[in-house]
Amino acid sequence: MTIEPYHFEFMAEAIREAEMSIAEGGLPIGAVLTRDKKIIARGHNRRVQEKNVILHGEMSCMRNAGLTSFHDTVMYTTLSPCSMCAGAIGLFKLSLLVIGESVTFPGSKDILSQFGIPYIDLADQRSIDLMKSWRSVPANERLWQGDIGN
Amino acid sequence: MTIEPYHFEFMAEAIREAEMSIAEGGLPIGAVLTRDKKIIARGHNRRVQEKNVILHGEMSCMRNAGLTSFHDTVMYTTLSPCSMCAGAIGLFKLSLLVIGESVTFPGSKDILSQFGIPYIDLADQRSIDLMKSWRSVPANERLWQGDIGN
Numbered sequence: 109m110t111i112e113p114y115h116f117e118f119m120a121e122a123i124r125e126a127e128m129s130i131a132e133g134g135l136p137i138g139a140v141l142t143r144d145k146k147i148i149a150r151g152h153n154r155r156v157q158e159k160n161v162i163l164h165g166e167m168s169c170m171r172n173a174g175l176t177s178f179h180d181t182v183m184y185t186t187l188s189p190c191s192m193c194a195g196a197i198g199l200f201k202l203s204l205l206v207i208g209e210s211v212t213f214p215g216s217k218d219i220l221s222q223f224g225i226p227y228i229d230l231a232d233q234r235s236i237d238l239m240k241s242w243r244s245v246p247a248n249e250r251l252w253q254g255d256i257g258n
Numbered sequence: 259m260t261i262e263p264y265h266f267e268f269m270a271e272a273i274r275e276a277e278m279s280i281a282e283g284g285l286p287i288g289a290v291l292t293r294d295k296k297i298i299a300r301g302h303n304r305r306v307q308e309k310n311v312i313l314h315g316e317m318s319c320m321r322n323a324g325l326t327s328f329h330d331t332v333m334y335t336t337l338s339p340c341s342m343c344a345g346a347i348g349l350f351k352l353s354l355l356v357i358g359e360s361v362t363f364p365g366s367k368d369i370l371s372q373f374g375i376p377y378i379d380l381a382d383q384r385s386i387d388l389m390k391s392w393r394s395v396p397a398n399e400r401l402w403q404g405d406i407g408n
Contacts, residue, residue: 163321171311194341219345
């Protein structure tokens with residue numbers, strides 16, 4: 109899978125979503141969904157904002173997409189997907205997942221592979237710095253641990 | 259894992275949720291979450307009702323539980339969980355999942371096992387009949403196929 113320059117442009121939009129979440133007091137994970145290289149839905153983690161455990165960045169983005177087929181869509185997410193998000197991406201059979209980083213959280217790439225979902229890991233330093241900087245605050249680290257079910 | 263009579267009582271409550279969804283024009287899959295053998299959250303599939311693809315019965319129930327730890331909870335779901343729901347149950351580390359049936363849909367028990375989540379499959383005829391009867395209507399079968407990403 110070739111890493112094209114436009115992948116970094118859409119990842120910048122996912123990072124913008126993550127930054128919006130920080131401004132709202134939420135977790136810094138964002139996602140955008142594209143079809144034909146155009147954004148059709150955006151989202152970010154809404155755990156804190158809506159007191160809702162299922163609204164990880166990817167889930168929030170899929171919710172915002174409405175009732176559509178995802179087969180011809182590409183998702184950009186700032187962080188490697190957890191088992192819930194990877195399971196959703198596998199169920200809905202997205203054509204590609206572009207991951208910002210999996211350094212701070214490995215996620216469940218194995219579930220993506222089980223469902224034959226292609227993915228690219230950009231190992232994007234902006235995404236890594238976003239999580240590391242935010243998690244360096246102890247109260248944020250506690251939010252993060254809750255977000256991944258610990 | 260022993261099947262206790264109370265498991266069937268809580269499953270009856272999950273089935274009640276599924277029936278409520280049918281009455282709303284939605285998909286007949288329901289769930290309840292218990293702690294210390296008391297129901298702390300209920301939910302049913304809300305795909306049609308909220309035009310929201312992520313609201314499977316189990317997800318809706320976890321949403322309704324709010325910001326809580328799920329480690330000491332037991333979920334009852336009328337239907338074997340898909341990869342999204344199994345991934346969520348694995349992430350949030352529920353203590354047990356009681357499944358109504360996996361005859362009409364096998365679901366992703368393998369993901370539960372990957373995460374070490376114990377489960378019981380009741381092979382409950384009421385749950386089986388509910389799905390079979392509802393899916394015998396062609397328009398409902400189309401809703402179902404969309405619900406599992408086809």
